[in-house]
Amino acid sequence: MICDLKEIDQLGIFDGINEIIATTESEDGVFNAAPMGVIKKDDNLTVRLFAGSHTYENVMAKGEFVANVVHDPLIIVETALSDLSKDQFVRRQGVLTLKDAETWAFFKCDPTQVDISIPRLQFVKGEVLWKDFRSINRGTNLVIEAAVAATRYVALESDLYYDEIIRLRRIIGRCGGPRDIEAMQRLEELLGYSV
């Protein structure tokens, strides 16, 4: 068993792909925050890293990262498509976390493992700061889908993803709250097109 399952449950990490924001630091001290999937299956924790990303380089260099549980759609969009300013990070118990994190979990992994793109994680420590609670909102949910489509649109420049973003924007505009609509506007601003 590689982690205290009860504790990690309390941090909001359950079986399936947990969409969290990874905070890492480069060897010369540059902070990075990016969305990442922490995959939990029973007592097994792994992460999928994309070669060439800052997160990948930092995790490979230091063998550690913090998984920040966040539900704020604006933070998701900002970290998916841009960089956070330095004042949006804060060091807690000696590790780099997001200022607005709801919970955070510090993981170590061994970059020398066979399949380095899917390292096994070792949970070290974590903390509950606050817990967002709201009813299901399709708008909030679909900002995540729009952020996924947007990163693929940037990487592949396919009209398919553009059409998907437009489709999602309609539902977000109808169902979302002010923060969801703000996040969607920011997403389109960061993509650099106006529709």
Place this chain on the structure above:
Amino acid sequence: MICDLKEIDQLGIFDGINEIIATTESEDGVFNAAPMGVIKKDDNLTVRLFAGSHTYENVMAKGEFVANVVHDPLIIVETALSDLSKDQFVRRQGVLTLKDAETWAFFKCDPTQVDISIPRLQFVKGEVLWKDFRSINRGTNLVIEAAVAATRYVALESDLYYDEIIRLRRIIGRCGGPRDIEAMQRLEELLGYSV
């Protein structure tokens, strides 16, 4: 102002469309549970009812319903496409709620208002029972989209919604936890097709 905004925030109801499960009772005492959108905009609360539904008939007859905040994907699917058994309801403070509700809010509305399909709501009372907390999971989120597509598929029998359900099922299978995958299997069982 028609509600105590601070209190309703604590029940998980915020600006935008809150996807909740409405519990209602017919004049001859039959319990009903169905997904419904409670629309909040500043201090204004409304609800969109579909003429002919049990929820519509019960709200029109009695001028009241309970909004249950629930995140369990299996309950969403079950109430969207089928009926709950009587033992899944429980009376709390004299009103009919879901046994597994996280929070509930009791609303009254005047069915004789001009536009009866969008009655204004008056918040009466509510209760926090427990609060689900977990990181974002695209699988969990997309079970809601699958339930929306499924109710439209049942109503319209369009291949468009069938294709959407198949597309969502792939992502739910990859990202979801065991409960999301169970909910999706139940959805397909209730739709009566196997793929």
